[in-house]
Amino acid sequence: AAGVIQSPRHLIKEKRETATLKCYPIPRHDTVYWYQQGPGQDPQFLISFYEKMQSDKGSIPDRFSAQQFSDYHSELNMSSLELGDSALYFCASSSLNEKLFFGSGTQLSVL
Amino acid sequence: DAKTTQPTSMDCAEGRAANLPCNHSTISGNEYVYWYRQIHSQGPQYIIHGLKNNETNEMASLIITEDRKSSTLILPHATLRDTAVYYCIGDSGGGADGLTFGKGTHLIIQP
Numbered sequence: 030a031a032g033v034i035q036s037p038r039h040l041i042k043e044k045r046e047t048a049t050l051k052c053y054p055i056p057r058h059d060t061v062y063w064y065q066q067g068p069g070q071d072p073q074f075l076i077s078f079y080e081k082m083q084s085d086k087g088s089i090p091d092r093f094s095a096q097q098f099s100d101y102h103s104e105l106n107m108s109s110l111e112l113g114d115s116a117l118y119f120c121a122s123s124s125l126n127e128k129l130f131f132g133s134g135t136q137l138s139v140l
Numbered sequence: 141d142a143k144t145t146q147p148t149s150m151d152c153a154e155g156r157a158a159n160l161p162c163n164h165s166t167i168s169g170n171e172y173v174y175w176y177r178q179i180h181s182q183g184p185q186y187i188i189h190g191l192k193n194n195e196t197n198e199m200a201s202l203i204i205t206e207d208r209k210s211s212t213l214i215l216p217h218a219t220l221r222d223t224a225v226y227y228c229i230g231d232s233g234g235g236a237d238g239l240t241f242g243k244g245t246h247l248i249i250q251p
Contacts, residue, residue, distance in 0.1 A: 033183070060236040071227070072184060074238030084236035119183050126233055128174075131183030 031055055033122050033132035041138045042110050050105040050135045054122030060084070061103040062129060063095055064119040072119060078103060079125060110139045142167035142230025149246040158215040160245050162228030165209040172233045173204060175213050176241075177224040184227065184241070187213065223249045 034053040042048050054061050063075040065088075074087035078097035089095075092110075097103045107114060115138050121129040145163040152158040164173060174189040188195055188202045190211070195202045201214040215222055227244035231237070 062236075062238050064238070064241075071225075071243060072178075072241045074240060077236045077238050079236035085238050087238050117181065121183070123236075125236060128186040128189065129176075129184075129239065131185070133183055134181070 033120055033130050035118075035120050035132035035135050037135060038133065039136045039138075041140065043140055044110060044112060046110050046139075048107045048110060048137060050107070050118050050120075050137070052103045052105070052120030052122075052132060054101050054103070054120075055130055058122035058124055058130075059101060060123045060125055061097055061101070062121040062123075063089075063103070063105050064121065064131075066117040066119065066134075067113075068116070070116075075105070107137075112139050115139045142171050144228045144230055144242050146226070146228055146243065146245045148243070149248065151248050151250055152215075152218050154220060154249050154251050155217055158218040158222065158247060158249070160213040160215075160226050160228075160247060161210065162213070163210045164228065164230045167208055167230045168232075170232050171230045173202065173208075173211050174229040174231055174233075174239065175200070175202065175226065176229065176239075177226045178244075179221075179224040187226075189233070218247075218249045220249050220251060223247060 062077040064072040075089040077085045117134045121131045175187040176184040178184045204211045225244040
């Protein structure tokens with residue numbers, strides 16, 4: 030069965046650079062969620078989209094933005110990267126009101 | 141979302157039943173109890189959820205107390221591959237709001 034696909038799997042950036050993470054939800058899923066998980070931390074909710082509109086917002090820094098496109102894939106844009114942004118970034122998708130399916134994550138390292 | 145409290149860690153022998161408790165005394169009437177788990181650095185995985193009645197699926201059983209202030213996740217025959225962090229989450233399940241992961245239980249299955 031198709032799963033949530035995230036790209037890239039690994040990303041290395043320098044401080045103050047920008048990064049774009051991509052998420053392709055399970056077919057026919059209309060809702061996408063982004064989570065950040067720092068080393069030794071629990072996943073922290075960043076933002077979610079339903080039918081291409083922002084639905085819920087968590088602890089997403091102002092330097093980050095995200096959107097969901099007409100084909101339902103989503104991108105998380107991160108600017109002015111800081112060392113503290115180094116983390117695993119997970120995307121999840123669901124049909125509205127249903128359980129979440131998570132991708133394998135993108136490991137971002139900021140040097 | 142309801143605040144949940146779980147033990148930091150637990151051990152269980154391989155082949156035995158693993159019983160993971162969760163306190164959610166502030167859960168509201170429309171909030172479900174969800175369980176997810178995260179195997180090291182992988183994306184969280186849905187296990188089971190329930191509202192009032194006990195639930196069972198191919199992965200686990202969920203026992204919810206009558207007053208709904210606590211629940212227990214049961215893995216009937218634990219294997220080494222069940223070693224993971226288990227998260228108990230209270231959520232209304234409505235809309236596209238992000239799930240709030242708290243401090244889960246690190247379950248270690250011993251050979």
